[in-house]
Amino acid sequence: MARVVIKTENMSFHYPDGTSALRDINLEILEGERAAIIGSNGAGKSTLFSHFNGILRPTTGQIMINGEAASYKKEGLIKIRQTVGMVFQNPDDQLFSPTVEEDVAFGPMNLGLPDEEVEKRVEESLEAVGMNGSEKKAPHHLSGGQKKRVAIAGILAMKPDIMVLDEPTTGLDPHGVEQVMNILYNLNQDRNMSIIISSHDVEMVTEFATKIFVLHEGQIIHQGTPEDIFNNPETIKKARLKQPTAAALLHRLKANGMSVGVKLTVEEAYHEILHGMGEESYHKLLHMVKDQCHHKLLHTLGKEKYHEMLHILEEERKNSLIEKRIRDKQAYK
Numbered sequence: 001m002a003r004v005v006i007k008t009e010n011m012s013f014h015y016p017d018g019t020s021a022l023r024d025i026n027l028e029i030l031e032g033e034r035a036a037i038i039g040s041n042g043a044g045k046s047t048l049f050s051h052f053n054g055i056l057r058p059t060t061g062q063i064m065i066n067g068e069a070a071s072y073k074k075e076g077l078i079k080i081r082q083t084v085g086m087v088f089q090n091p092d093d094q095l096f097s098p099t100v101e102e103d104v105a106f107g108p109m110n111l112g113l114p115d116e117e118v119e120k121r122v123e124e125s126l127e128a129v130g131m132n133g134s135e136k137k138a139p140h141h142l143s144g145g146q147k148k149r150v151a152i153a154g155i156l157a158m159k160p161d162i163m164v165l166d167e168p169t170t171g172l173d174p175h176g177v178e179q180v181m182n183i184l185y186n187l188n189q190d191r192n193m194s195i196i197i198s199s200h201d202v203e204m205v206t207e208f209a210t211k212i213f214v215l216h217e218g219q220i221i222h223q224g225t226p227e228d229i230f231n232n233p234e235t236i237k238k239a240r241l242k243q244p245t246a247a248a249l250l251h252r253l254k255a256n257g258m259s260v261g262v263k264l265t266v267e268e269a270y271h272e273i274l275h276g277m278g279e280e281s282y283h284k285l286l287h288m289v290k291d292q293c294h295h296k297l298l299h300t301l302g303k304e305k306y307h308e309m310l311h312i313l314e315e316e317r318k319n320s321l322i323e324k325r326i327r328d329k330q331a332y333k
């Protein structure tokens with residue numbers, strides 16, 4: 001059973017002006033987990049994230065990090081920030097040094113590490129996010145996606161156990177989203193790093209997270225696997241979010257009598273729909289796809305799956321020819 005790395009107990013937070021931004025938050029994040037907090041604008045995501053690394057202190061309740069109640073004294077805060085690396089919603093809030101390498105070096109230098117170790121960490125971290133070669137650039141001259149990657153490198157250089165990223169993909173183009181999410185996925189897989197992101201991009205979250213929390217008006221109104229969450233349209237509506245497009249389409253087909261289960265990704269939905277069409281139409285469609293749009297299919301499925309599919313198709317064709325011959329023979333007899 002994986003260890004609990006972050007746990008909040010009845011955590012609530014009021015801003016000084018009286019705004020009640022978090023109410024009775026109880027959540028647990030396990031070691032090596034990829035978690036997502038989803039919620040609409042103003043739901044409380046950034047407020048919650050600021051609690052994960054001690055920027056904000058709960059008004060009531062508490063947060064435990066690696067089994068210890070957070071301490072807000074100087075040493076306690078240093079310990080929290082070494083354990084939990086936070087990437088802010090806006091990279092301009094995070095990057096302030098004249099060059100990229102100085103920015104990434106800032107955290108490890110503050111830890112008092114020797115120069116060689118700092119240099120090594122800067123190099124490794126920039127490489128992990130594909131930003132090596134930009135060491136001497138000014139952070140404010142970088143594009144939004146590049147800034148985001150440098151901000152991630154700055155946190156990586158601290159070697160935290162847990163990374164929390166507030167809306168890591170906002171403002172990025174599809175390629176930028178894929179790059180950042182791949183970096184996070186690899187950190188999780190290669191270093192067993194626990195990663196928590198916030199977002200309202202349900203498509204991205206579905207692909208990335210193993211556990212999702214739905215935050216609405218400062219409260220967690222639902223938690224579970226992506227399947228649990230998106231098979232519950234009422235909660236999604238209440239939280240002012242959308243179903244992933246693939247799930248919404250399958251819900252509609254199901255409501256109209258087609259025999260399909262609700263899947264969350266386009267890839268799974270594609271196969272579900274083909275199967276739902278029935279064996280005969282499915283094979284007809286596969287033939288059509290083979291003859292008319294195999295280039296498109298090749299791109300979508302990837303070479304290996306495409307050939308696997310063609311092979312299945314060919315086998316099916318052979319089998320049905322054999323069956324036909326047997327039937328013809330029997331009829332002849």
Ligand SMILES: Nc1ncnc2c1ncn2[C@@H]1O[C@H](COP(=O)(O)OP(=O)(O)OP(=O)(O)O)[C@@H](O)[C@H]1O
Pocket residue numbers: 015016017019020021039040041042043044045046047048089
């Ligand atoms: N410094 C502050 N003082 C008072 N109220 C605040 C402050 N910061 C945030 N709030 C309020 O707290 C609530 C939660 O805000 P928060 O920024 O955590 O939401 P969010 O889910 O991150 O939204 P977004 O998707 O827009 O980033 C909102 O009602 C907001 O107006």
Ligand SMILES: [Mg+2]
Pocket residue numbers: 045046047089166
């Ligand atoms: Mg926010």
